[in-house]
Amino acid sequence: MNILVIEDDPSVRTLVKAVLEHNGNTVMTAETATDGENQATENEFEMIILDLGLPDGDGYEVCKNIRDKDISTPVLILSGKQDTDVKVKCLKVGADDYLTKPFNTEELIARMGAIQRRTESGGEQVLSCGELKVDLLKREFTINSEKVQLTNNEFNLLVYFLKNKNRVITQEELAEKVWDIHFDTQTNYINVYISYLRKKIRDHTETDYIETIRKKGFTFRCEN
Structure with missing residues (x-):
């Protein structure tokens, strides 16, 4: 490198x-x-x-x-x-x-x-969910073919969601798997980034992909 x-x-x-x-x-x-x-x-x-x-x-x-x-x-x-x-x-x-x-x-x-x-892509080049599409090699996110700008942290968070769609993911898992850091469970850091990502998605579609599961974590809902 x-x-x-x-x-x-x-x-x-x-x-x-x-x-x-x-x-x-x-x-x-x-x-x-x-x-x-x-x-x-x-x-x-x-x-x-x-x-x-x-x-x-x-x-x-x-x-x-x-x-x-x-x-x-x-x-x-x-x-x-x-x-x-x-x-x-x-x-x-x-x-x-x-x-x-x-x-x-x-x-x-x-x-x-x-x-x-x-x-890195880990073998897959494109992840998709409904009108959402992520190109891992280009590190590009689109909704209905329209580019959506994400920060590195937002992009990595979205990729993890797409690779683990339709299951409950805890804040602790996100902290460890997305950022490789163990956070105090009292911090609102994860919630802040969930909010950033959710807003950027909702700015381009009416579908609410990210569901908050009370006292458990989050689920990224995807039908395909």
């Missing part, structure tokens, strides 16, 4: 670069938010590893700005902060996963692999 590492700590940056290159990857690095965002915009990467604390800004803004430019490259956040609120904020601005410092290099590689598996 061609990977961008945005990290201002020279020891962490050197370690991550060495581990990734040892595993056969090509690595470019940036030490500041500005340089990292410019590189992410001007070059094509298959993954971005992003530190939250940067000398001229923070990883939140870098990730948000990248997503605002319709760059869908998977982003793995590195941070010494362990608070659930911080993890939730990272995912809300478009990150795909979060790894707390200090971290085991084997876990870093494993989480990168998990991100790849979630963003």
Whole structure:
């Protein structure tokens, strides 16, 4: 993979670069938010590893700005902060996963692999349900052939629903399978993303595909 590492700590940056290159990857690095965002915009990467604390800004803004430019490259956040609120904020601005410092290099590689598996097709190219269609290779979502823009997190959530349609899925399962993170059950993070996805679907069709099952979870209703 061609990977961008945005990290201002020279020891962490050197370690991550060495581990990734040892595993056969090509690595470019940036030490500041500005340089990292410019590189992410001007070059094509298959993954971005992003530190939250940067000398001229923070990883939140870098990730948000990248997503605002319709760059869908998977982003793995590195941070010494362990608070659930911080993890939730990272995912809300478009990150795909979060790894707390200090971290085991084997876990870093494993989480990168998990991100790849979630963003790849897994053998199927197109998923459909009624007038909804998802092209996994193009990462494109359409309703009645009209393109609907989704964030990475919304897209991955929709794909999981389509692969598990017509069965009850708990919030805990969504947190683990879609984002590979265990959330405090009191957080409303999952509900927020369900709401985002439901609204975007309802903006283009009167069919309410996502059904909330009280005290159990959600079901994505599909007749075909």
